[in-house]
Amino acid sequence: MKDTLANTEKKTAYILTLPAVLLVFAIILFPIFANVWISFKEVELKDIRIPEPRAKKIVKTISDEPSKIKIIYKLRNSSLIQEIRDVSFKDSFPKNFEIENLDKRCEYKKFSLKCEFGNWPAKYKENLQVIFTTNDGSKIDKKRLKSTKPKLDGKSDNILLNTNFTLKNFKKVLFENEFVDLLLTTFYYTFFGTVGSIVFGILTAQMVNQKFYGRTFMRSVLLFPYVAPVVALAYTWELLLDPNSGTLNSLLLNYQIIETPINLLGQKYIEISFLGFDFKLRLALTTVIMFEIWRYFPLAFLFILARLQAIPKELYEAADVDGASPFQKFFNITLPQITAVISILFMIRFIWNFNKFEDVFLLTGGASGTRTLPINVYQQGFAISDIGMGSAVSIVIVVLLLMFMFFYFKLLGKRVDEN
Amino acid sequence: MRTKNTILFSLISSIFLIFLISIWKILATLQGLSIKSFNIEIIFIFGFLISLAYLGIGDRIKSFYKSIIFSSIFVFCDGYLIQKLPIWYNVGIFLILYFFTNKISKYSFISLKEEHSTQVILFDFLTLFGILFFSFVILFPFYMMLITSFKTQIALLVNPLDFSINFGQDIKDLFKSYFVIFKSYKFGKYIVTSTIVSVGTVIITLLFAIPAAYAVARLNFFGKTFLSTSILIIYMFPAIVLVIPLYTIFSQLGLRNSIEGLLIVYTATTLPVAIYMLQGYFKSIPKELEEAAILDKLSWFGIITKIIIPLSIPAISSVALYVFMIAWNEFLFSLMFLDNPNSFTLSRAIQYLSGDAETPRQYLMAGSVVVTLPVLFIFVYFEKYLVSGLTAGSVKG
Structure with a gap:
C-alpha cells in the first residue's frame, strides 16, 4: 500500500514538473547544444532561410482579343546557393478557360494547371508563359485571375542538418x-x-x-x-x-x-x-x-x-x-x-x-x-x-x-x- | 586636539555646504539662469566662518534665530555677488542655508572633545553627503528624461541649458511629443503588444511554475535535487549564448516577428526564477493542511488549487509582478526576433526610433517616459512585495 502511494507521488511529481522542464529544455538547453553544432559549420545568415520555389503571376491582356489572356509566371529559386529538387506547380482557373499553348512539363486538367519542373539549381530563373482563351467568348475578370495564387512545392537540403564540419570558425x-x-x-x-x-x-x-x-x-x-x-x-x-x-x-x-x-x-x-x-x-x-x-x-x-x-x-x-x-x-x-x-x-x-x-x-x-x-x-x-x-x-x-x-x-x- | 577638531569640523562642513549649493546652482542653471561660476572659494570661506561662529556662539542665542541670521547674511552676500537672479533662486539658497545651519547646530566645543569625534563628524557628514549625492545622481537622468520630453527641438538648440517648462502654454503644445509618438509613430499599438506579451508571459509562467514549484517543494521523486540545482544554474546562464541558435530555429519555423515566439522565449527564461521563488514560499506552508486534504481524498490538482494557491497569494503576486517587469523591460530577444515594425514591443520601437538620426530627441524621451512610467509605478506601489522577492530570488539583469 505504501509502495503504491510513493509511486503515485513520483508519477504526480513528473507530471507536474514535465511541462516546465520540457519548455526550459527546448528553449535554453537545446540551443546551447545547437550552438556547439553550428559553431563547427560554415553558415551565413542567408543560408538559414530554407530555399523556396517562388512564382510571381503577371496577367496581361492581349490587344484586340478580349477573350484571350496571357499569363506569365516568373519562376525562381529563392536561394542563391542551394538547389531545390522535384519542384511541383499548381494553379487553378475559372471553368470557361481553355489553354492554348501547353508546356510539355505541364498538364491542364479539371481547370487546373499542374507542372513538374524537376530540379532547380541555385539562382534558377524562368519565365513560364501560358495563353488562355475563354470557350464562351465572355469577358475576362483580371482581378479574379490575379487573386488566385499558384502553389509551389519542392524538396531541399537544410544546410544546418548536413554533416560537414570545419574548425575554421x-x-x-x-x-x-x-x-x-x-x-x-x-x-x-x-x-x-x-x-x-x-x-x-x-x-x-x-x-x-x-x-x-x-x-x-x-x-x-x-x-x-x-x-x-x-x-x-x-x-x-x-x-x-x-x-x-x-x-x-x-x-x-x-x-x-x-x-x-x-x-x-x-x-x-x-x-x-x-x-x-x-x-x-x-x-x-x-x-x-x-x-x-x-x-x-x-x-x-x-x-x-x-x-x-x-x-x-x-x-x-x-x-x-x-x-x-x-x-x-x-x-x-x-x-x-x-x-x-x-x-x-x-x-x-x-x-x-x-x-x-x-x-x-x-x-x-x-x-x-x-x-x-x-x-x-x-x-x-x-x-x-x-x-x-x-x-x-x-x-x-x-x-x-x-x-x-x-x-x-x-x-x-x-x-x-x-x- | 581641540583646535585640530575645530578646524576639521569647519573644513568638512564647508565642503558639504559647497556641495549643497553647487547642486542647487546646477539645477538653477538648467532652468535657464545664467550662472557662470560656482564661486567655490567664497562659499568655502563663508562656510568655514559660519561653522566657526556657530561653535563660538554656542547656546548663547536660540538656534532658530541663529539660523535665520546666518542664512540671511549668506543670501545677501550671495545675491550681491551674482546679481539679477530671480527671487526663487535666493529663497532656495536661504532654505539650503537654513538646513545646513540646523545640521551643524548640534555640534559644540563639548561634543568635539569627545572620543572619536573626528570620525563621528566624518561619518555624519558622509552619510548626509551620500544621501544627497546618490539622490541627485540617480534622479537626475530621470528628471532630464521627463523634462526633455516637454521641450521642443528648437528651444533646446537655442539654449541647451534651458529646461524650464512654460506651464502657461496650451496643453496640446506641452504634450506635443506624446501626441506625435502616439499618432505618427504608432506607440499605442506598441503599448498593446508590450502589454499582451508581458501579461501573457506572466500567465503562462505561473501556469507552468506553480505545479513544478509544488513538486520541487513537497514531493519526493528521483532527480529532485538535480532539478533544483539545475534551476539555479540555468538561471545564471547567459541569454546572449541562446540568441543565435534560437534565431536560426525560429527563422526556420517562421516564429520570428510573432508574439508567440516572444512568449515562448520569455516564459522559458523567466521560469527558473519563478520556480525558485515559489518553491521557497511553498516550503513555508504547514504540511498538516495538505495531510488533512489527502485524508479528504482531494487530488493533487485539488490540493494545489484549493490549498496552496489561496495560501500563497502574496508570493504568487510578487512573482507575477517580477515576471511582468522582466518581460516589459526585455530588449535583447525583441531586438533579435522582431524586425517588422508591426510586431514591435515598446523597447524595440524606441530603439528603432533612435536608429533614425532625424528623430528629434524629445520624441525619443517621450517614448522613454512611456516605457518607464508603468514599471516605476508598479515598483513604487508594490515595493514591499517586490523588495522581499528581490532578495529572495533577484531579477536577472
Missing part, C-alpha cells in the same frame, strides 16, 4: 579577431563594473542602514536604475553625454571647467597627466562601465542592506562599551558580517556583466573600444551575417564562464575549509 575567432583585445575589454568591463557596483552597494547600504527622515523613500529611489527599462536609461544617458548639445558638456562649458566638449561615448582614449605621468585612459569604456555601475549597484545595495539589518545590535553595543570608533566598528564588525554576501554578489554580477549585451549595444554599439565578447556575438552573427562565427564566439563565452565558475567555487571551497 574557431581559428578565426582566436587568431583573426583581435581576440586578446576583445578579451581584455570584456575583462575590464566585467571586473570594474562588478567591483564598482559592489563598492557603491556597500556605501549606500551603510548609508540607508542609518536612521534618517525619508529612509524608505530613499530605498525605493536607489532601486530605480535597476528596475527601469534599459532602453530608456541608455538613451537618456546618451543624451546627457552628447558632445554637441548634451547637458553634461553644456554645463561643463558653461562653468568653464572644460574648453572643448568631450565625446564621452565616442572617444577611445583620453590623455591624462597625473603626478607627472602621462597615460591613456580608455574613455568610452570608462563611461560604459560608469553606466554599468550606476545601473547595477542597486542589486548589491539591496542584498547588503538585507544582510546589514540582520546583524545583531548587541555586537555594536558591545563595541560602544569598548570605545570603538565608527571606522573600527565598520571594519571589524560590519565588513566580516557581509563578506559572504559580497562573495556571492561578486560571482552573480561577474557572470551577468560578462554576458551583458544591451547596455554596451545601446550606448556605443561596440564602437570606440567598447567591443566586448557579447557584442562580438551580435556583430559576427548579424552585422557580418556569419552565424557560424557568432556561434563560435558564444561557445568561447560559455567555456570562459565555466572556467570562471570552476575556479571560483574551488577558491571559495578552500576558504570554507580553512574556516
Whole structure:
C-alpha cells in the first residue's frame, strides 16, 4: 500500500514538473547544444532561410482579343546557393478557360494547371508563359485571375542538418579577431563594473542602514536604475553625454571647467597627466562601465542592506562599551558580517556583466573600444551575417564562464575549509 | 586636539555646504539662469566662518534665530555677488542655508572633545553627503528624461541649458511629443503588444511554475535535487549564448516577428526564477493542511488549487509582478526576433526610433517616459512585495 502511494507521488511529481522542464529544455538547453553544432559549420545568415520555389503571376491582356489572356509566371529559386529538387506547380482557373499553348512539363486538367519542373539549381530563373482563351467568348475578370495564387512545392537540403564540419570558425575567432583585445575589454568591463557596483552597494547600504527622515523613500529611489527599462536609461544617458548639445558638456562649458566638449561615448582614449605621468585612459569604456555601475549597484545595495539589518545590535553595543570608533566598528564588525554576501554578489554580477549585451549595444554599439565578447556575438552573427562565427564566439563565452565558475567555487571551497 | 577638531569640523562642513549649493546652482542653471561660476572659494570661506561662529556662539542665542541670521547674511552676500537672479533662486539658497545651519547646530566645543569625534563628524557628514549625492545622481537622468520630453527641438538648440517648462502654454503644445509618438509613430499599438506579451508571459509562467514549484517543494521523486540545482544554474546562464541558435530555429519555423515566439522565449527564461521563488514560499506552508486534504481524498490538482494557491497569494503576486517587469523591460530577444515594425514591443520601437538620426530627441524621451512610467509605478506601489522577492530570488539583469 505504501509502495503504491510513493509511486503515485513520483508519477504526480513528473507530471507536474514535465511541462516546465520540457519548455526550459527546448528553449535554453537545446540551443546551447545547437550552438556547439553550428559553431563547427560554415553558415551565413542567408543560408538559414530554407530555399523556396517562388512564382510571381503577371496577367496581361492581349490587344484586340478580349477573350484571350496571357499569363506569365516568373519562376525562381529563392536561394542563391542551394538547389531545390522535384519542384511541383499548381494553379487553378475559372471553368470557361481553355489553354492554348501547353508546356510539355505541364498538364491542364479539371481547370487546373499542374507542372513538374524537376530540379532547380541555385539562382534558377524562368519565365513560364501560358495563353488562355475563354470557350464562351465572355469577358475576362483580371482581378479574379490575379487573386488566385499558384502553389509551389519542392524538396531541399537544410544546410544546418548536413554533416560537414570545419574548425575554421574557431581559428578565426582566436587568431583573426583581435581576440586578446576583445578579451581584455570584456575583462575590464566585467571586473570594474562588478567591483564598482559592489563598492557603491556597500556605501549606500551603510548609508540607508542609518536612521534618517525619508529612509524608505530613499530605498525605493536607489532601486530605480535597476528596475527601469534599459532602453530608456541608455538613451537618456546618451543624451546627457552628447558632445554637441548634451547637458553634461553644456554645463561643463558653461562653468568653464572644460574648453572643448568631450565625446564621452565616442572617444577611445583620453590623455591624462597625473603626478607627472602621462597615460591613456580608455574613455568610452570608462563611461560604459560608469553606466554599468550606476545601473547595477542597486542589486548589491539591496542584498547588503538585507544582510546589514540582520546583524545583531548587541555586537555594536558591545563595541560602544569598548570605545570603538565608527571606522573600527565598520571594519571589524560590519565588513566580516557581509563578506559572504559580497562573495556571492561578486560571482552573480561577474557572470551577468560578462554576458551583458544591451547596455554596451545601446550606448556605443561596440564602437570606440567598447567591443566586448557579447557584442562580438551580435556583430559576427548579424552585422557580418556569419552565424557560424557568432556561434563560435558564444561557445568561447560559455567555456570562459565555466572556467570562471570552476575556479571560483574551488577558491571559495578552500576558504570554507580553512574556516 | 581641540583646535585640530575645530578646524576639521569647519573644513568638512564647508565642503558639504559647497556641495549643497553647487547642486542647487546646477539645477538653477538648467532652468535657464545664467550662472557662470560656482564661486567655490567664497562659499568655502563663508562656510568655514559660519561653522566657526556657530561653535563660538554656542547656546548663547536660540538656534532658530541663529539660523535665520546666518542664512540671511549668506543670501545677501550671495545675491550681491551674482546679481539679477530671480527671487526663487535666493529663497532656495536661504532654505539650503537654513538646513545646513540646523545640521551643524548640534555640534559644540563639548561634543568635539569627545572620543572619536573626528570620525563621528566624518561619518555624519558622509552619510548626509551620500544621501544627497546618490539622490541627485540617480534622479537626475530621470528628471532630464521627463523634462526633455516637454521641450521642443528648437528651444533646446537655442539654449541647451534651458529646461524650464512654460506651464502657461496650451496643453496640446506641452504634450506635443506624446501626441506625435502616439499618432505618427504608432506607440499605442506598441503599448498593446508590450502589454499582451508581458501579461501573457506572466500567465503562462505561473501556469507552468506553480505545479513544478509544488513538486520541487513537497514531493519526493528521483532527480529532485538535480532539478533544483539545475534551476539555479540555468538561471545564471547567459541569454546572449541562446540568441543565435534560437534565431536560426525560429527563422526556420517562421516564429520570428510573432508574439508567440516572444512568449515562448520569455516564459522559458523567466521560469527558473519563478520556480525558485515559489518553491521557497511553498516550503513555508504547514504540511498538516495538505495531510488533512489527502485524508479528504482531494487530488493533487485539488490540493494545489484549493490549498496552496489561496495560501500563497502574496508570493504568487510578487512573482507575477517580477515576471511582468522582466518581460516589459526585455530588449535583447525583441531586438533579435522582431524586425517588422508591426510586431514591435515598446523597447524595440524606441530603439528603432533612435536608429533614425532625424528623430528629434524629445520624441525619443517621450517614448522613454512611456516605457518607464508603468514599471516605476508598479515598483513604487508594490515595493514591499517586490523588495522581499528581490532578495529572495533577484531579477536577472
